[in-house]
Amino acid sequence: MKDEFAFISKIAPIKTYQSSLVQGIGDDAAVYRGSEKMDEVVCVDTMVEGVHFRRDTLSPYQIGKKGLAINVSDLAAMGAIPAFYLVSIAIPSSWNEEELAEIYRGMDELATRYNMDLIGGDTVSTDGPLVLTVTVMGRVERNQAKYRHQANAGDVVFLTGYVGSSAAGLELLFDKGVGGEFTVAEQVLVHAHQEPTPHVEAGRILATFHERISLNDVSDGVASEANELAEASKVKVTIEADALPFHESMKNFSREKQLDWALFGGEDFVLIGTVAKEYVNKLSERFRKRNVLFFEIGNVEAGEPGVFLKDGQQVTRLEKHGYNHFQKRG
Amino acid sequence: MKDEFAFISKIAPIKTYQSSLVQGIGDDAAVYRGSEKMDEVVCVDTMVEGVHFRRDTLSPYQIGKKGLAINVSDLAAMGAIPAFYLVSIAIPSSWNEEELAEIYRGMDELATRYNMDLIGGDTVSTDGPLVLTVTVMGRVERNQAKYRHQANAGDVVFLTGYVGSSAAGLELLFDKGVGGEFTVAEQVLVHAHQEPTPHVEAGRILATFHERISLNDVSDGVASEANELAEASKVKVTIEADALPFHESMKNFSREKQLDWALFGGEDFVLIGTVAKEYVNKLSERFRKRNVLFFEIGNVEAGEPGVFLKDGQQVTRLEKHGYNHFQKRG
Numbered sequence: 026m027k028d029e030f031a032f033i034s035k036i037a038p039i040k041t042y043q044s045s046l047v048q049g050i051g052d053d054a055a056v057y058r059g060s061e062k063m064d065e066v067v068c069v070d071t072m073v074e075g076v077h078f079r080r081d082t083l084s085p086y087q088i089g090k091k092g093l094a095i096n097v098s099d100l101a102a103m104g105a106i107p108a109f110y111l112v113s114i115a116i117p118s119s120w121n122e123e124e125l126a127e128i129y130r131g132m133d134e135l136a137t138r139y140n141m142d143l144i145g146g147d148t149v150s151t152d153g154p155l156v157l158t159v160t161v162m163g164r165v166e167r168n169q170a171k172y173r174h175q176a177n178a179g180d181v182v183f184l185t186g187y188v189g190s191s192a193a194g195l196e197l198l199f200d201k202g203v204g205g206e207f208t209v210a211e212q213v214l215v216h217a218h219q220e221p222t223p224h225v226e227a228g229r230i231l232a233t234f235h236e237r238i239s240l241n242d243v244s245d246g247v248a249s250e251a252n253e254l255a256e257a258s259k260v261k262v263t264i265e266a267d268a269l270p271f272h273e274s275m276k277n278f279s280r281e282k283q284l285d286w287a288l289f290g291g292e293d294f295v296l297i298g299t300v301a302k303e304y305v306n307k308l309s310e311r312f313r314k315r316n317v318l319f320f321e322i323g324n325v326e327a328g329e330p331g332v333f334l335k336d337g338q339q340v341t342r343l344e345k346h347g348y349n350h351f352q353k354r355g
Numbered sequence: 356m357k358d359e360f361a362f363i364s365k366i367a368p369i370k371t372y373q374s375s376l377v378q379g380i381g382d383d384a385a386v387y388r389g390s391e392k393m394d395e396v397v398c399v400d401t402m403v404e405g406v407h408f409r410r411d412t413l414s415p416y417q418i419g420k421k422g423l424a425i426n427v428s429d430l431a432a433m434g435a436i437p438a439f440y441l442v443s444i445a446i447p448s449s450w451n452e453e454e455l456a457e458i459y460r461g462m463d464e465l466a467t468r469y470n471m472d473l474i475g476g477d478t479v480s481t482d483g484p485l486v487l488t489v490t491v492m493g494r495v496e497r498n499q500a501k502y503r504h505q506a507n508a509g510d511v512v513f514l515t516g517y518v519g520s521s522a523a524g525l526e527l528l529f530d531k532g533v534g535g536e537f538t539v540a541e542q543v544l545v546h547a548h549q550e551p552t553p554h555v556e557a558g559r560i561l562a563t564f565h566e567r568i569s570l571n572d573v574s575d576g577v578a579s580e581a582n583e584l585a586e587a588s589k590v591k592v593t594i595e596a597d598a599l600p601f602h603e604s605m606k607n608f609s610r611e612k613q614l615d616w617a618l619f620g621g622e623d624f625v626l627i628g629t630v631a632k633e634y635v636n637k638l639s640e641r642f643r644k645r646n647v648l649f650f651e652i653g654n655v656e657a658g659e660p661g662v663f664l665k666d667g668q669q670v671t672r673l674e675k676h677g678y679n680h681f682q683k684r685g
Binding site for chain 2: 053055059060061065068069072075076077111113114147149150151156160
């Protein structure tokens, strides 16, 4: 069957696809050359019922919305503009048509906000839990995609929003149940868990900043994501405990819980990144003008790759053990 | 949060993505404008253990290879050149690392043949059956993608390979088990089921033919796929029973079985399409030169959309009930 391949090569040199592969696996999304002006960004994420979500903490609508949000967050972390999505879903008989429609309505709600088109998918049956796989595609100006491996010594570490809220909301849901009575402050945290907002605008500010930026999204907690930046960039990252930004709704919880949720909780879907110290004011000014949050939370030094938490005089190493939901793998 | 969207619109008009959407859902793959010269084609398919495959008929290597082949076949049906793939897999604890590696080896084997790069994916755990979701991306010369809705009255219906072999192979596997003793002829059929070849080369001949072509791949049996062509194109399709091409390995089976497998078996992954009668000789000559099979099997007329089988003087309507494996949905 070698002929078949040779024939294809003759018509259009597939080699150009390989050489146009800007970045492979490593970051959560892949980037490849699209047109003269824009690179293409694509990624896929899977959510399994009982592993990544439970029906007693998320409604079908929220499952859909969050399933797409997780993927759009990966695009945001590359600085990309969301464009298309495809939905593949394996459905057990315990889900009815209305619940299924609610999943799609949740995705459509978020997609409409970003002008994303649903362009494909597959619907199959399963005897197991519901499995929702979303593929998203976006575009970013040529060579402007942001990666994890771009941090250098001398950089400042930043976050584009509050952390810990989602994990706090999940704990509240576990405590009181989805129908529980929540204070206004608690509702904010529960909402942060149930309907997270991907930081697309922050990603676009960073992609159009035209200075070196390293970037990642906080899906697994600050400790895990900072470690990914440190490992990919081969640098030492130090985070100041007192600089971690918490939403005011968190203030009734102990400092210990706040830190634990921020560092190891995950699913906040803000962006974490680094920028050279000399550009940090210019960058934070861009965020301020757009009314987008920007917090300096630490710094980057040369050294053995790793992440450290500085809390007053105490410095402790932060291992890369992120939020694992209720599962072993993934 | 409307601001966020407005901001994105200002930087890059997302509307251009929407207007550049050449074709939405309907065909198995979506096409959108990539560069000046090439359109992008993308599709996704999910295989569930116990629904789309069973471990007693396919090895982990074959599950991987077939999982990718099914998707590449969707690209072939659009006339596209395969380029990239992403793999999302939900794994139960009953699968070990070696078996998992075999799934990826099977995909890699097929991908290498088409110079496809694995550019992303997700690996998660599940308490249910294994769920394998593959997203594939390819490219086709601008405006040359082939669709189901292009059949016209006066067209000839063609197939690019033998049909029924996969279903025959599956029946043999059910009868004798994967370790059973198969004759050489039977091995051919079993192989057709376990390691189908997507018809990429045929798709490329058709995409570069520059005449109107309607096209679909035979994943669910000729009856089902011909009905999709008929419905999408709003035409009446007649298939000649005696023109259906069977591999010589099928000759020991009854004609009734052969027809049943071809029409309702599925998973042959040849292409079925139509072309105007005046171009059929020119087209079949192109296939002959490339040593790719091409069979005329019927014709297209104006009329109520539907598919009919002409067997001697007898004409029967073929309903769109394709091969459903062992499942209800998908």
